[in-house]
Amino acid sequence: MTDVATGTIRLEKLTKSYDGHGKPAVDSLTMDIPAGEIVVLVGPSGCGKTTTMKLINRLIEPTSGRIYLDGKDVTRENPDLLRRRIGYSIQQTGLFPHRTVADNIATVPRMLGWSKDRTAARVDELLNLVGLDPDTYRRRFPKQLSGGQQQRVGVARALGGDPEVMLMDEPFGAIDPLNREALQNEFLRIQAELKKTIVFVTHDIDEAVKMGDRIAIFSQNGRVEQYDTPEKILSEPANEFVSSFIGAGAAVRRLSLSRLADVEVPDNWPTVGADDSADRRRVAAAGTDRDFLLVLDADRRPVGWLPAAEAAEDGRTVPLLGALGPGDTLYEALDRMLTYSSTGHVVTDAEGRYRGVLELDSLRTLIHANNSAAGQSQEVS
Amino acid sequence: MGFYDFLSGNWPEVRDATVDHAILVLEGLGIAVAIGLPLAVLIYRTVLPRAVVLGIAGIFLTIPSYALFGLLITPLGLGNGPSIVALTMYAFLPIIRNAVVGLREVDPAVVESARGMGMSRAKILLSVELPLAWPVIVTGLRVAAQLLLGIAAIAAAVNGPGLGNLILQGLDKAGTPFAIYLTIEGAAAIIALAVLFDAAFALLNRLTTSRGLSA
Amino acid sequence: MAVIAEPRTDAAVPRVRPRSPLLAYGRHALMPLLVGAALLALYLYVSGHELDRIERRSLNTEYLTSRIFDHLGLTLLTTALILLVAIPAGILLTRPWARRWASPILVIANIGQALPSLGLIVLLAVSFETLGVNQIAIIAFLAYGILPVLRNTIAGLQQVDRSVIESARGMGMTRGAVLRRIELPLAVPVILAGVRTALVITVGTVALATFVGAGGLGDVINNGINSSRDLVLLSGSVMVAALALLVDWAAGIVEDLLKPRGLS
CATH class of the missing domain: 3.10.580.10 (CBS-domain)
Known part of the structure; x- marks a missing residue:
């Protein structure tokens, strides 16, 4: 594992169990996440998809198993340094309410010791990237933004240190359907440019089909029922669970995957x-x-x-x-x-x-x- | 002479002081409720009167107890008068503020549907708003009672009644073993009253709050 | 898809209303005016009387100044000690490994608060006669003022949105950095409210220092009661009340100034 593309993630027999709970939350999960792709973890609530995502940046420390980033074992690396290399954005945005938009986005660049000029330039670049005019929004506080704008800032902040890998936990979950669709399209456009490795958690199979290069369908305890391209999952559900999770209308959904x-x-x-x-x-x-x-x-x-x-x-x-x-x-x-x-x-x-x-x-x-x-x-x- | 011997010796005195203390607090609390609750009903829907009344009640509470007792001696003389008035003034803020907050927290949809059914303003207040705000109002009473129990000890310094007298007697006898005994009697009786009052208000809340709210 | 919803424009987003500085300061201007007027009225009233020997003993500039400085000194020293004890304790009691101790300690502190301040200071004085009066006073006031700051520090840190902390950790901030740069700044308004309460309580309890002979403006009230001189009693009471209101006012301004922008 030496000549691995940057941004590759490998999870090897990852297990997370909590004291006092019978079954582990994630049980011996092995998964390869290729560089530059969007991998969507999808499943019903309590299936372990979010836990799995947090295991990657070790917000939750695995009980056993290994995590490889770029082919290198990072299971024992300093978690804070590790996280500065991995973008993180969540549904509640977690923006710092007492800091301006610019300060929020500059969080990781500052921790990485970037110069003032480089950081400021990065902030403007990212604001432009997510479609917010820097001169208008740089000095606002999160409270002064709409929900959709807060999500954009959340994504921009996650991109702050130019990470190879991004973890996104239902980043568009709290947005109304119209704006969500716009944000999804915009994000796909951004990703076409940036080619990050993205681990994307959602409970919405439609969002998974739309966003994912690959989809991992979780059932429970972090068990992956199927891990494949959206086309394959829709046309060849591996088992009963997957077909019932995809639900009725799979044939129609599949139509949206074939371009003329x-x-x-x-x-x-x-x-x-x-x-x-x-x-x-x-x-x-x-x-x-x-x-x-x-x-x-x-x-x-x-x-x-x-x-x-x-x-x-x-x-x-x-x-x-x-x-x-x-x-x-x-x-x-x-x-x-x-x-x-x-x-x-x-x-x-x-x-x-x-x-x-x-x-x-x-x-x-x-x-x-x-x-x-x-x-x-x-x-x- | 041990503490228990001493206590059995001056037990009647402790008992009387405790009763006096409780009565003093209840008097202050009662007057504050009689004035504060109607006042809260009058002001809770209007911005300026609400700010003024709560601001003044806040100033009362900010004035240190010894100063307020002292200020009231000039017009009211020593003893019971300044004690009751001072305690009333201290009780205003928790009582009025909780009543205002409780009344304002009533779900507007509930009030609107009551009006939609043709209830009069007074009927809505009595049968909808006050019952729904009641737990918050009782909490205000509970907080006020705890506050007054402690402050009432200062009444003794202006020749008022209550357990403060035992504490100040203890201070006078400083250097003798009785000093500690007297002070402990006074302080412990106040704590006992605090526990008793708290239980009483918890019971009051349980008995008088609609069961639909306590679930 | 016949229905096309109107696209949401960013312009429709309400901006946080800029606070009019005039209004903000106007709110703060009222209290010193009121207190100033009361003190002036007191001064004119006292000046209009011929003071007897006993009254002159309390109502002279030198005596009053020394009592005011006593009072302020005791208050500030006690408050500084309260902050030194209560804020670190509050921080410790909100760390994951100590969180379970927070509730029982608050319960004990609450019960302690039921002990009347007069009872506590007298109890200390008659129990530890070897201690100096100032030490006794400070210990009593300290015990009394810790609770509001401790309670508010814990509450302030607990009300910080978990998702904000989680995303800070997720970006690679160390625990210490999250505490310093995220949790504490966001808890500042609540902690300051507790400090303000503690300050006012302490000004009030310091007025009781006179009972154990530790000085302060309570002496003036005490002199007035003991000598049946209403003029002295009134002066002492008004000055203690004025001091408490001004300390509360000043703390309110500091509260506004230190509140992080962006919170409201």
Whole structure:
């Protein structure tokens, strides 16, 4: 274990038991957390997910077992020095109410002995990163912030010492759904830039699916029922517990994991060029039983729908509704179809060029293929 | 002569002083309740009167007991008068403040639904607000009683009644073994009264508080 | 998704209302004015009388000044000792390994408080005749003033939000640093309230020092009662009351000044 990427965490046979309690809170847990990924610990309350997270920065000292950070055993290292290398943010934020936003964020940089200038620059950088204007917010006290802003400052503070590893305990738990979604998206954007190793605790499977590169599903006493990518967990729940924890709607949730860029879209729809003659249009219309032809411009970008019955006339088109891009998911494709209740939906590539057309039937085939590709044998009636 | 011999010798004196002490405290407490509770009802909903009344009661409590007894001798003479008035003044803050806090802590939704059912203002006060605030009010009485029991010892210094007299007699006899005995009798009787009063108020609270609140 | 909620703007967040300094100081200005007026009235009233020999013995500048300094000195010395004992004790009793002792010790201290101050000081005086009067007085006042500071130190440290402490530990602050930079600053308002109470109690109990001959302004009241001179009694009482109110007032200002910003 010498050439391990920085930010790798390995938990080896970690156990935490308390005197007077029969079963240990965490029982012989072994887990590898790869560098640069978000690993979500999810499970019902009392399952040991938070305990597991606190074992990593040794806010809770393990009864037995080892913790490796970057391949190095840190189980006996000075816990305070260890924690300064690990970002920590919690649901209640734990911001220091008597210190300004800037002082809060500067906590770890100061303990690490950074210079004043470097610390101040870091504070501004982090405030910008979490979307708070430094000049406005630097000197405020936590009380003068909204709940969402406090969470942002909490995340900025956890990033203060530029740690390789971040531990986050339901960091968006106390926020209303609308703002939570915004914060989640923003956090994913930040993470795409920073590539930290993040251990993220939540009880919400939807949040886990959304945030996680990998998900560990805990049942009780820190027992991990399944530790895998969200796709695998949704399509191949390892056992009864996992499937019941994922709950109903797993198939629908899974749709939001498949991007159109990654699936085959049927491209056999009849098309005509925007500059084609009426004769060419008529020929194309005669060669198909579709009611509409798709009109493409010279760059093969979709322009509109041409009713087959009027193909020979002036070539007036019906506008496109809801074209789908490569970033859209199967979930959004289905949603679009149900919303517009139109038969075909154009799919384009990143440049906006025609890739194919999805229909309810072809979408269902895709979903089915997606499911069976993920290895699940489920009858589609 | 041992302590028990001494105690059996002056027992009637100790008993009388204890009764006097208790009566003195109850008188001060009673007057303070009779004035303080209606006052609290009058002021708890208005900002300025509330601040003024609580501010004045706070000043009373800040004035050291010996000074307040002394101040009251000039108009009231020595003895019972200044003692009762001083104790009343000290009892005001805990009684009024707790009543105000208790009344203000009543859930506005409860009051609103009472008004919604057509209860009059007076009816709401008597049958909703006061019963709900009662445990807090009784706690105020309890705190005031403990406070007065200790302060009432000073009454002896202005020729008032009570257990302070045993303590000051002890001081006069300093140098003799009786000094310690007398002082202990006085102090111990006050502590005994404190325990007794505390139990009495706990019982009062138990008996007079709606069972819906004590759960 | 037909419903699109209005995005929340940061501008909608209420800012903490800046406290008007005029109002804050106005609140503090009232007390010295009242006390000043009372002292002036007393001075004019006493000056308007021809003092007899006994009255002059108490009501002369030299005597009064020495009693005031006695009183203040005893009060400050006692309070300093109270802080020295009670705050470290309060800190110790909130550390995890000693927390279970906090309740029983507070119960004992509460019972001790039921012992009247006059009883305690007289008991000490008649029991330990070899001790000097000042030592007796200080021990008695110390015993009496410790409780509010101890109780408030414990309460102040206990009310600090656990999540704040946990995240401080989670960021790698040592236990000592958490105590110094997080717990104590956040407990300051509650501790100071206890100190203020202790100061006022001590000013009051020091007035009883006269019973064991330890001086202070209680002497003036005592002289007035013993010689049946209302003028002396009134002067002593007003001065003790004024001293207590002014000490309380000064402590209130210090309380406001030392309160960490951001708390309210």
